[in-house]
Amino acid sequence: MIALLVRDMRLAIRAGGGFGLGLAFFLIVSTLVPFGVGPEAAILSRIAPGILWVGALLACLLSLDRIFQLDFEDGSLDLLATAPIPMEGTVAIKALAHWLVTGLPLTLAAPAFGALMNLQSPGHYWIFVTLLIGTPALSMIGAFGAALTVGLKRGGLLLSLLVLPLYIPTLIFGAEAATRGTAGLSALTPLLMMAGITAGSIALLPFAAAAALRINLR
Amino acid sequence: MIALLVRDMRLAIRAGGGFGLGLAFFLIVSTLVPFGVGPEAAILSRIAPGILWVGALLACLLSLDRIFQLDFEDGSLDLLATAPIPMEGTVAIKALAHWLVTGLPLTLAAPAFGALMNLQSPGHYWIFVTLLIGTPALSMIGAFGAALTVGLKRGGLLLSLLVLPLYIPTLIFGAEAATRGTAGLSALTPLLMMAGITAGSIALLPFAAAAALRINLR
Amino acid sequence: MSLWEFANPVKFMALSGKVLPWVVGLTVLTLVPGMIWGFFFTPEAANFGNSVKIIYIHVPSAMMAINIWVMMLVTSLIWIVRRHHVSVRAAKAAALIGVTMTVIALITGAIWGEPMWGTYWAWDPRLTSFLILFLFYLGYMALWAAIENPDTAADLTSVLCIVGSVFALLSRYAVNFWNQGLHQGASLSMDKEEHVADVYYLPLLLCIAGFILLFVALVLIRTRTELRLVRLHRLEIRERMKDV
Amino acid sequence: MEMKVENLSVARGGVPVLEGVNFTLSAGHVLILRGPNGSGKTTLLRTLAGLQPPIAGQVSADPEHITYGAHADGLKATLTVEENLRFWASVHGIGRIDAAVEGFNLTGLTHRPAGNLSAGQKRRLGLARLLVTGRPIWLLDEPTVSLDAASVGLFADAVRAHVAGGGAALIATHIDLGLKADTFDIGPFRANGERATSSQQRDRYADFDEAFS
């Protein structure tokens, strides 16, 4: 299983890949919104936590189809399915690799990008904490969606369509916690709810995803 | 060339494809932002034109790698390069097909989605007009970016990275025109600038894109 | 004879063929009088005039939209556990009706919102969770449409339906937490204080019964069509194999 | 370590392709699978490998003993030859890859990214993967595609060494590999579109049809 993790990370970095580019996309979304909305500082800093969360979510979403699609196309997935690793393990490892190359860098960079959107002072801290707790759920839910659509040629957009409603609870609690925290209100409830979603996803979704993968390989 | 257009449209629709899903993605982006930012009507209607433009741009962006990548992978692009259609024609047709399945539906749907973001009354009209003039430029610029990155395995995110800066002028003028129009101010200058960008892209970029394709096929 | 036998396509086609005309008849007998009663023989509401009558479409369709998803969840589970073809086809059939109901509820609500709240759309929790439900329906149907092999499609959509239901519940809770809204409370509650006046209530009940029957009729028709489509797929295959 | 196939029916895309297949593949033997294009060789191999369920019949073999070699080699273009092999070796808990590298004449290529190899070189790398799985039953689908005569020879040697060591191989191919092997022709088992009548083959869809008759 370690071998699989190492390989996936290596591929992500080699391919000129997931690593830098997920981040870059996040940066560009946080840049585009001020261009679209206009430069007023008050409005920007009001919407900053929400937009940062949406940006992180989209950056995550865009790299989802890499999780299984490439391995499916070149036959690796067939071989992994017959290899002595349980499918659930494969799914979990691949979700972990996705988080390491996407969710984690996003989390680390978000406080800095917040500056572009005029994020106010405790906001940096809250964006970091909420993304740290929330992004693993995004990767795991995304892996489930990717497993559902893996057979379909360029299921990319279908994947987005399936995954986005699944992302909504995480987004709501995450953005709410970040907004409340930034405004100096208590953010404990949404934070706990989000942690619950993350824990639940990690515990249960690998099974659903493995089932979907097995069906798709038939 | 008509045959190529027909084929590309058919593929987009068959693949369960570009058509409905680009729209769906746009819908979902316009839904996510309120979840992130919060439900207050005043803030939403202030940022609506800008966010709608950003959403349309992202929905466009996501489908860009379909323009050439699939044809490259299965060898069609090699065959098209040796076929009796000039490469510039191929590029222009493929950009047109992309606009027909992505930009046009987005434009038609945007006024309705505006309601979700509390867009105020003349705004519907302005969003429609600005997208109608601006989306052809997005498709053409996108086709150029896609031609640049076609050789690279899953150049998807790299493509976004290259194309987004190229999109910025269109976005600025488009969103500005929409915002001004919605607020009842004169929007003529940004509108003309945007029309200029569109006309220029359509006239010149096919040559650049064809050159990039020829290099990538080597 | 166990209930499961109706999950056999043979039994189902035979029985549903017999039942269908009766269900259609009953639907007409409840829905038409219900609508007419509601639209023409109830008083105008004091403060918001005739627009109140939209309730006879809005409320039943909104209720059905939710209940249909629940039915899809149950039938998907049955497919996963016992692999009855009728069951999963019924889920697919119901999705089409469910999404229509959702759209009707959204549109009538939006039309109603204009005179009531002065806006077509607000991020009220009820409305919001309905929008999310709409997205779930959309995803479910898009997945069906994207997969060619009927059995694979059945398996995958069932998995999606089950996982999706959990997340739909979560979003319902999340949305409530996120925004306290404008929308009416439950008008059908047993609590006399809460629900609407009897003049509106009785025709509403009739309309709701009519919508339920309408759903049963439509889902039977659609399921029969879906089963025929599967059959058609098989026949095509058989023909194809003959000429290899 | 033996693979016994009894009364197997397989389908592709919901279409029955082969019906009532019976054979036994025992240790130390090679079985060549023959059949014209489109007859169902790939479908049969995928079913045996456990990648898709049969519609009827049994395969008695431990899935942990089987390795499947398809057209798609599962190679990563950006990883080098050595990294590719090492990955599959460690997935299967095997430590050394030298034998595989030498067996398929990849020695000079170990540091090249797999994407830069020629068609035949890629194929050799795909075949070398078989050696690092350490599994006894090989199911191979047209393994010699794109190989030149010398490489086909290398492959035949590898198969001979494998069966001599107690392994077994089932190989779908259209060419002559020069191996001592039995031939199994799937022609007689092709599903013909008529309704099967034996109770074995009345699959789970059969009752479905009756609803419309």
Place this chain on the structure above:
Amino acid sequence: MEMKVENLSVARGGVPVLEGVNFTLSAGHVLILRGPNGSGKTTLLRTLAGLQPPIAGQVSADPEHITYGAHADGLKATLTVEENLRFWASVHGIGRIDAAVEGFNLTGLTHRPAGNLSAGQKRRLGLARLLVTGRPIWLLDEPTVSLDAASVGLFADAVRAHVAGGGAALIATHIDLGLKADTFDIGPFRANGERATSSQQRDRYADFDEAFS
């Protein structure tokens, strides 16, 4: 209608692969390209087809006369066999596809999506494309991969008919196609890594090298 190759040097990924290739392919002839795996057949064919520039030498042939058949067939999985063929036919301004369909025994398959075909059926469809280009010079890279004996026969017939009608074909293959053809072995032209010395071959990179000598 003749293809004359003079002193051609070709490179792949910046690495010279073949140097000083000379041959002539004239109407009515078939030339079989031979060479072990990795010797540069694919690179040569891509260069001749105009998909990559040579590093030295000339190819005298009208690009409008050439069609290239590679491993990747350019088939769209979601389009039917007929739609695939019709598309390429209309790109090349050809009206009818019947001859191609019959020539490669695709008659029963015309309404199947190309993605559902078996490996060999896909290949036949890829080859049928050649007939709807209407072009006289065929450059083919291992065209018979995955084909069974009967289909190889169909292919050979198609080539024979093509050259009888004044066409020509250059075919890279490892097997014997049973065609009356000359063989062109690229072994002697393999670039050996030494700096080429004839002025012909002092290519456009040469002065670059000198900067470091």
